Amino acid sequence: MARQRKRKGDPVTGWLNLFKPVDMTSTQAVAILKRRYNAAKVGHGGTLDPLADGILPIAFGEATKTVQWAMDAEKEYVFTIRWGISTASQDAEGEATATSDARPTRDEVEDVLRNYVGTIEQVPPKYSAIKVDGQRAYDLAREGEDFELKPREVDVFEAAVIGMPDPDHTVIHVTSGKGFYVRAMARDLAFDLGCEG
Incomplete structure (x- = not known):
């Protein structure tokens, strides 16, 4: 039986509303927060252009399973x-x-x-x-x-x-x-x- 590979990082779970500044990509925001919280799994609920600032919803752990609802939201x-x-x-x-x-x-x-x-x-x-x-x-x-x-x-x-x-x-x-x-x-x-x- 194949062993499941253990994901690096802590099992952090929940949502964070990040105010993304100008000149940061959504992917960079995810990477920064992943390191900051040593989180095993992180995703975002929509993409903001690098030149845009504003709220970028960030999902951690089990919350990443609900990202689709954030993507579909107004x-x-x-x-x-x-x-x-x-x-x-x-x-x-x-x-x-x-x-x-x-x-x-x-x-x-x-x-x-x-x-x-x-x-x-x-x-x-x-x-x-x-x-x-x-x-x-x-x-x-x-x-x-x-x-x-x-x-x-x-x-x-x-x-x-x-x-x-x-x-x-x-x-x-x-x-x-x-x-x-x-x-x-x-x-x-x-x-x-x-x-x-």
């Missing part, structure tokens, strides 16, 4: 769109690919944003962790590979403009289901408003 985002510049990765880190002098008014953004509430089709960003033929999309994008990602249905329960500090920036609040990409919404809004460059 998500809430507050993000700022900078109009007039498009980047390869659709975030502030990417190389600029186009610019535009067009700037939407608050009324224009609010009007178009109404089309994004409900079950919508969204094409994920190429710089995402989605697998394409067994490889991460962001790896293929960094290697300059030509590929397309298929649209996916995502649920957006609420989307509202909550601030416009200047003509270049709009702050938006979204409540959504799983699989929603903030960067994809920013990209699509810019396209619909003629500001994508």
